[in-house]
Each structure stands twice: as structure tokens, then as C-alpha cells.
Amino acid sequence: MKGVKLGAGAQRVQKDIVTAPLPATCRASHSRRVRAQRQQKGQHGSRGQLLISCVAASPVGIEPASNTSNGTPPVEEGVVADQLDAAAAETHKTDWTKETLSIVVVGASGDLARKKIYPALFALYVEDMLPENFTIYGYARSKMSDEEFRDYIGGSLTCRVTDEESCGDKYDTFLERCYYQPGQYSDQSDFKALSDRMTETEKDMKKANRIFYLSIPPSIFTAVAGCASKAASSPTGWTRVIVEKPFGKDSESFAQLERELSNFLSEEQMYRIDHYLGKELIENLTVLRFANLVFEPLWSRNFIRNVQIIFSEDFGTEGRGGYFDQYGIIRDVIQNHLLQIVSLFAMEAPVSLDAEHIRNEKVKVLQSMKQLSLDDVVVGQYRARQGKGVNHPGYLDDDTVPAGSLCPTFAAVALFINNARWDGVPFLLKAGKALESRRTEIRVQFRHVPGNLFRDRLGLDLDRATNELVMRIQPDEAIYLKINNKIPGLGMKLDVTKLDLTYKQRYNQHLPDAYERLILDVVNGDKRLFIRNDELDAAWALFTPILKEIEDKKVQPELYPYGSRGPVGSHYLASKYGVRWGDIMTTDE
Numbered sequence: 001m002k003g004v005k006l007g008a009g010a011q012r013v014q015k016d017i018v019t020a021p022l023p024a025t026c027r028a029s030h031s032r033r034v035r036a037q038r039q040q041k042g043q044h045g046s047r048g049q050l051l052i053s054c055v056a057a058s059p060v061g062i063e064p065a066s067n068t069s070n071g072t073p074p075v076e077e078g079v080v081a082d083q084l085d086a087a088a089a090e091t092h093k094t095d096w097t098k099e100t101l102s103i104v105v106v107g108a109s110g111d112l113a114r115k116k117i118y119p120a121l122f123a124l125y126v127e128d129m130l131p132e133n134f135t136i137y138g139y140a141r142s143k144m145s146d147e148e149f150r151d152y153i154g155g156s157l158t159c160r161v162t163d164e165e166s167c168g169d170k171y172d173t174f175l176e177r178c179y180y181q182p183g184q185y186s187d188q189s190d191f192k193a194l195s196d197r198m199t200e201t202e203k204d205m206k207k208a209n210r211i212f213y214l215s216i217p218p219s220i221f222t223a224v225a226g227c228a229s230k231a232a233s234s235p236t237g238w239t240r241v242i243v244e245k246p247f248g249k250d251s252e253s254f255a256q257l258e259r260e261l262s263n264f265l266s267e268e269q270m271y272r273i274d275h276y277l278g279k280e281l282i283e284n285l286t287v288l289r290f291a292n293l294v295f296e297p298l299w300s301r302n303f304i305r306n307v308q309i310i311f312s313e314d315f316g317t318e319g320r321g322g323y324f325d326q327y328g329i330i331r332d333v334i335q336n337h338l339l340q341i342v343s344l345f346a347m348e349a350p351v352s353l354d355a356e357h358i359r360n361e362k363v364k365v366l367q368s369m370k371q372l373s374l375d376d377v378v379v380g381q382y383r384a385r386q387g388k389g390v391n392h393p394g395y396l397d398d399d400t401v402p403a404g405s406l407c408p409t410f411a412a413v414a415l416f417i418n419n420a421r422w423d424g425v426p427f428l429l430k431a432g433k434a435l436e437s438r439r440t441e442i443r444v445q446f447r448h449v450p451g452n453l454f455r456d457r458l459g460l461d462l463d464r465a466t467n468e469l470v471m472r473i474q475p476d477e478a479i480y481l482k483i484n485n486k487i488p489g490l491g492m493k494l495d496v497t498k499l500d501l502t503y504k505q506r507y508n509q510h511l512p513d514a515y516e517r518l519i520l521d522v523v524n525g526d527k528r529l530f531i532r533n534d535e536l537d538a539a540w541a542l543f544t545p546i547l548k549e550i551e552d553k554k555v556q557p558e559l560y561p562y563g564s565r566g567p568v569g570s571h572y573l574a575s576k577y578g579v580r581w582g583d584i585m586t587t588d589e
């Protein structure tokens with residue numbers, strides 16, 4: 001079994017809990033002692049011998065990029081797994097005592113790089129999770145010297161791993177490993193210059209491995225993949241490329257992007273990131289389901305009435321309106337992040353925790369979805385809200401948004417999975433910007449207790465008294481189960497209360513940011529949390545017709561005030577299936 005991942009703090013907690021050796025690939029300890037042991041053994045990162053008994057698995061190295069830069073044919077649907085099995089058979093162990101890692105952030109001057117990528121790399125460094133011989137290169141068109149780049153990155157680094165003191169001099173030593181190379185995105189000679197610089201820092205080692213993080217607008221993905229592949233892929237080790245969303249705008253543009261990228265990159269080299277898969281609670285979803293006896297028997301239409309996946313942000317598109325308007329909330333959040341959650345939630349037990357086995361099951365869920373109809377979609381757009389001390393602009397007030405745009409900033413959809421397990425169970429998804437609060441959660445509402453003996457004592461309608469399992473992905477990560485409980489005392493009155501696993505209380509430790517986890521997985525060649533192309537094919541097949549219909553028919557989004565609970569239409573959609581949104585039912589707190 002691969003892939004149960006634990007941070008060092010969690011390992012200490014788990015040490016108390018786990019009595020049998022965990023047959024798992026585990027995250028390495030942070031301690032220098034353990035790190036030294038790993039280096040002696042030629043292991044690194046998450047594959048070390050750990051404080052608890054973990055089976056050490058080899059990090060995989062994908063073929064040297066020279067094999068792939070000459071134009072790999074597009075990967076056909078259905079043969080993906082076979083190809084990957086073949087690739088896995090050829091993998092070699094990356095020996096970090098003899099090999100180097102260069103991480104190139106393409107689009108180094110951008111928002112994502114600064115907000116997420118550098119802080120994640122720094123956190124990994126502070127936790128001793130990066131290989132000994134690593135170097136970071138920023139690449140973008142902006143002119144900057146190494147020193148200016150270090151100042152630029154420096155401003156984004158915080159010591160979020162432990163206390164400020166223990167980060168100590170690591171800021172400086174981290175920044176010393178960072179270099180900047182200016183260049184154009186479609187100029188091979190600029191990438192060659194980058195490669196030459198990388199070779200300088202790589203030259204004393206047997207093999208050099210390279211990661212290119214494409215933190216750039218999608219319009220230049222292919223140009224960069226081409227230049228990087230032809231002029232800067234590693235001549236001695238593996239080359240991996242992290243591709244950010246959006247992966248196209250519909251089935252057709254996705255297929256085109258794949259065709260273009262596959263001229264330069266093999267499927268094995270490509271790591272399509274969906275950062276929601278790197279979130280702690282999403283990682284835990286499979287553990288919750290498959291490592292506990294109590295949940296899985298209930299995980300079907302027999303006991304579950306509906307499943308809700310709710311994403312809300314309490315801010316608008318501030319500063320990203322130009323990008324957002326081309327996509328809208330369905331493409332920005334629902335088609336990727338929320339649908340990925342549905343597929344993990346609803347999949348059958350995989351053969352193992354191997355990446356291909358998990359992704360095989362996820363894709364089946366996506367392929368089993370009933371075609372989405374416009375009757376099962378509600379779209380909204382936030383409008384300005386002014387009042388006492390409140391002055392929130394509407395979506396259309398953003399200068400970068402075209403006048404009269406119908407772009408949805410809110411959407412709710414009802415999905416159905418046509419298989420034996422989920423037949424008839426509504427999966428209600430909603431996502432919105434500029435709402436009342438920021439939260440992402442999965443809510444599982446169970447069926448009523450048949451012939452409930454206590455129905456008269458509940459003081460609530462049956463809907464509110466049914467069990468509900470809530471996984472709060474963010475903020476304030478928690479899993480809780482709402483149950484009916486007797487209020488202590490001589491009488492027999494019941495109330496709804498929570499069996500509550502709030503992470504802050506149970507695990508008082510730093511939770512790794514999603515990008516931290518995912519970048520580490522790329523270093524280790526672990527694709528479990530990355531999206532395979534057939535998953536995207538299926539996801540686009542589900543949403544493309546409905547997006548086209550919304551756009552062709554110019555469906556008017558229902559306006560909702562900034563900071564509200566969103567369009568009333570979402571309640572009608574839920575009630576059509578006899579459902580009430582759990583996030584706004586009052587018995588929750």
C-alpha cells in the first residue's frame with residue numbers, strides 16, 4: 001500500500017495510535033538525526049525510515065527527458081494505465097546523495113509564484129524535505145538580478161512551519177539557493193541560457209533532475225513546454241513539468257492543449273495540478289472511508305440522502321477579474337476542484353493506494369455521471385453592496401471585467417452518478433465568490449431513522465435531526481458528525497450535537513499547505529494527487545454541453561448582494577430534490 005502521508009507531528013501522534021506497522025509510504029521526520037540516517041542510506045524526503053514503522057518505497061525517476069523531447073504521440077484514452085505501468089517498470093531510484101534537483105519556476109514574477117510556490121518551497125526546505133543539492137531558478141520576462149529576485153521572494157516567505165526562531169538563518173540559506181534568469185517564453189536560446197546556468201550548479205553530481213513549474217497563463221503553456229523540452233530538459237536525469245489549471249475551457253480546447261503538450265512531454269512527465277487534492281482533509285478522505293469500519297458500509301444510496309460540496313469565498317474577483325471573466329465559476333472551481341472531490345468521495349475502493357489504481361476508480365465515477373441539464377444548474381453574479389460603513393463593489397464594477405458581462409461568479413449544480421452505489425442520490429455542488437463567509441466543506445446528509453422512537457422528543461423537523469457528517473476542508477479543518485443526543489437530566493429531551501474532531505484541538509501542529517504537499521510529490525514522482533488526462537476528458541465531457549448552453553442562450557445570472565448567502569435559486573434547486581443546504585441550517589453550531 002502506498003501513499004498514507006504523515007507529517008512529523010502527526011507521526012508522533014500516530015505513534016501513540018498506531019500499534020501495527022503502517023504498510024505505507026510515509027513522510028520523513030524533520031529531525032536532523034533522521035535526515036542523517038536517510039542520507040547514509042541514500043534516501044530522501046518522504047521515503048525515509050521513519051519514527052513509526054513505515055515501509056520505505058523508492059522515489060521513482062521517470063525516464064531521462066531526452067527520451068521524450070522528440071515528440072511523444074498523444075496518449076489515447078484507455079491506454080493511459082498501460083503506458084504508466086510500462087513507465088513504472090523502467091523507473092530507477094533517485095539517489096539524492098549523488099543527484100541534484102533544479103526547480104524552475106516559469107512565470108517567476110507572477111501572483112501564484114509569490115503567493116504559493118516560494119512559500120511552499122521554503123516550508124519544505126525548513127522541514128528538510130528538499131534534497132540536499134537543490135537549486136531554485138526563477139524564469140520570466142521581467143528584468144531582475146539574482147539579488148533583486150531574492151528580495152522579491154524574501155518578502156513572501158514566512159516561518160509557518162514552526163516558530164520563527166527555529167527558522168533561524170534558513171531564510172538566508174534558502175535565498176542563497178535561488179537564482180533568476182530573465183527570458184522570453186518562446187525563445188529556445190533563452191531556455192538554453194537557463195539550462196547552461198543550471199548545468200553550472202549541477203555539474204559536480206552524477207545526475208541532474210529538473211522540475212519546471214509552469215506558473216504562467218495557459219496561452220503560453222505550449223510554447224514554454226516546447227522550449228523547456230528542447231533546450232532545457234535534463235540530459236542526465238528526469239525532467240518533470242507541473243502544469244497549472246486551467247486545462248482548457250471545454251472538451252475541444254482541452255484536447256488541443258493535450259495534443260500540443262504531448263508533442264513535447266510524455267504523460268509520465270506531466271503533473272497536472274489541482275491544488276484541492278493537496279489539502280489535508282481531501283488527503284484524509286480516502287483514509288476516513290477505507291481505514292474505518294464504520295463509514296464505508298453507510299457510504300451508498302442505502303443510507304445517504306444527499307451529498308453537498310460547498311465552496312464559498314468572502315471576497316470577489318479582486319484583481320483577477322480579467323482572467324476570471326474568460327472562465328467563470330463553473331470552470332474556475334466546480335469543473336475541477338469540486339468535481340475532483342466528488343470523484344474521490346464516490347469512487348469504489350481502489351485495488352491499492354497506487355496512483356493508477358486510485359485514478360482508475362476516480363475516472364469511473366466521472367464517466368458514470370448523468371448528463372447535466374440546465375434545469376439542474378443555477379448561476380449568479382454578485383452585485384455591489386453599499387450601506388453603513390460598507391462599500392463593496394459589484395463584479396461589473398471591476399475595470400477589467402467587460403461591461404454587461406454575464407459571467408457567473410456563483411453556481412449551484414445537481415449531479416447524479418448512474419451506478420449501483422449512488423443511483424438517485426443528488427450530489428449538490430455550489431461555489432461562489434463574494435459570499436457571506438469563506439469555507440469549503442463536504443456535507444453528507446444521511447437518511448431518516450425509520451420509525452424513529454424519539455421523533456416527538458426532537459423538537460425539530462426530521463430533516464434537521466438526521467445525521468450529518470461534515471468535513472470542513474477550510475478554514476479551521478474539522479470532521480464532525482451531527483448526532484441526536486439526550487440532554488442530560490431527568491427528562492427525555494433530545495438535541496442535535498456534534499462528535500467533533502477539530503484539527504486545531506486534536507493535532508496542534510502546522511498543517512502543510514496544499515502546494516507544499518504537491519511539490520514534494522513531484523520531487524518524489526508520486527502522481528496520486530495529480531490529474532490524469534482521461535479524468536479531465538470526462539470532467540469536460542460533463543460540463544462542456546452545459547457551459548455551451550449557458551453561453552449560447554445568454555442565461556442571465558441571478559444577482560446577489562456582495563456578502564450575502566448567494567442566489568435564492570440555489571435553494572429552489574436543492575428543494576427540488578428535497579434537500580436543504582447544510583451550511584445555512586441553524587442547528588450546525
Ligand SMILES: NC(=O)C1=CN([C@@H]2O[C@H](COP(=O)(O)OP(=O)(O)OC[C@H]3O[C@@H](n4cnc5c(N)ncnc54)[C@H](OP(=O)(O)O)[C@@H]3O)[C@@H](O)[C@H]2O)C=CC1
Pocket residue numbers: 107108109110111112113115140141142185214215216217218220244245246
Ligand atoms: N494566482 C492564483 O491564485 C492561481 C493561479 N492559477 C494558475 O497559475 C498560473 C499562473 O497564475 P498567476 O501567477 O496568477 O499568473 P500571472 O498573471 O501573475 O502571470 C504569471 C507571469 O506570467 C507572465 N505573463 C502574464 N501574462 C502574460 C502574457 N499574456 N503573456 C506572456 N507572459 C505573461 C508575467 O511575467 P513576466 O511579464 O515577468 O514574464 C507574470 O508575472 C495560471 O495558469 C493560473 O490560471 C491557479 C490557481 C490559483
Ligand SMILES: O=C1O[C@H](COP(=O)(O)O)[C@@H](O)[C@H](O)[C@H]1O
Pocket residue numbers: 275313332333440
Ligand atoms: O483555483 C482557484 O482556487 C482559489 C481558491 O483556492 P483556496 O485554496 O484559497 O481555497 C480561487 O480563489 C480561485 O478563483 C481559483 O482559481
